[in-house]
Amino acid sequence: MQTLSLQAVAQPIVDTRPKGILDQTLAQASLRRVEAKEFVFVEGDPTTHVFRVETGAIALYKVLADGRRQIVGFAYPGDLIGLGAEGEHVMNAQAIKPTRLRCLPMATLYRSAAADPALGFKLYEALARELAATRDLMLTTGQRSATERVVSFLLAFSRRSERIGQDPCDFELPMTRADIGDFLGLTIETVSRVISQLRRDGLIALESGHRVRLVDVPTLARIADGAGRSAE
Amino acid sequence: MQTLSLQAVAQPIVDTRPKGILDQTLAQASLRRVEAKEFVFVEGDPTTHVFRVETGAIALYKVLADGRRQIVGFAYPGDLIGLGAEGEHVMNAQAIKPTRLRCLPMATLYRSAAADPALGFKLYEALARELAATRDLMLTTGQRSATERVVSFLLAFSRRSERIGQDPCDFELPMTRADIGDFLGLTIETVSRVISQLRRDGLIALESGHRVRLVDVPTLARIADGAGRSAE
DNA sequence: CGGAACATTGACCCATGTCAAGTGTCGTGG
């Protein structure tokens, strides 16, 4: 899942790197700050804008009538949110830490896309990446055990950490155990137990509940893909 | 899901039945037949074509190293498959009954899309619909009980049946119990047990394992959304 | 008609949910 954020890596010496039209447009877009737990939009809101996360993190989730919650994704800096919904949003977007967003009016975006097929293609790609990520998550929640899910989650976060040029084996999880549980289809307690067990087994280490260090990545990788099963 | 397909509305007066450019292109595309259980493409295949299902049904799925399988969607007549993958496919597409497909070379599609933003938008919309469907499924597999999952599945199928102008309360499921299980994240046995129970409760009726009649839709709808839970 | 694939049903058991208690940890106000 290499992201659209090529521009984040290739920063200008003299602005050699021609920025895409999307970046150009976004650079001028208004900035919005949201505090932790504040909503960017909720289900039913008219889809007036698309947002790009600049800093912070956002949880995207749906809820059932009785309050059960499924987080379908987290958005980190560089990610676009609000794409693909027509008319009104079908989910909630809530900040999990203080966050800054660029706000791009849908109308502007569509006008630009009609004029420039390359922009349209960018949006298409962004959506395709989201779809791929969502399907991977489905494979995880639908088929894996609790331990496999948590480990897959940690490894995915590790890969992301690496992708943005940070230590892939030592990172800060911005979300709570409840968020992880609602993402993986597990309860808080199960997430907590699995993490404790991984620590006891010496596969990960924690200093402060949210700072994770991956100690034995090969073993973790094996666990994620079902080591110790029938047809492994 | 009313669409942005303004271009579909604003069509010329002559040529009464305005077919979109996508339909025009597909009408000329080559036809391919696949038998039940035959693959349209598998993980790793180069993404040379996009397909539209004409008749039959296709299962789209991913597999884990040890063989566990997650069906991420079924494609029925009218649906596009193979969109959103770059370079190579990341999943398998297998017919669950004899199926006919229109095959559209990716290159042709992209060339057309570059020329006509309206087509690009169609593809974008198709992808957005898939994303929405996948997320709904995630909510189901991640948060619902076995009974809720099966009932949700039946109701979704019922809605589709209605959408294509057929009886929403009496339909033929093209897929096996194994397919349903791998779609919902349940075992064959559980699917079978739940269906038997629903029948015993008089909520559905079956003549031949695959022909389903929904008897008490209101109750089914209540079950799907968690009737009999804490905060219902 | 026969066999293979698919489906149902039952008995048992385990992974994970539920309920409950207890332990940090952080931010606020005294």
Added chain:
DNA sequence: CCACGACACTTGACATGGGTCAATGTTCCG
């Protein structure tokens, strides 16, 4: 600076939904 309350997290005991294994029934096609 400390005390307090609110949360988040951990841990334990127990319950249970759904998985596993196994036997049997059914359907469909050659």
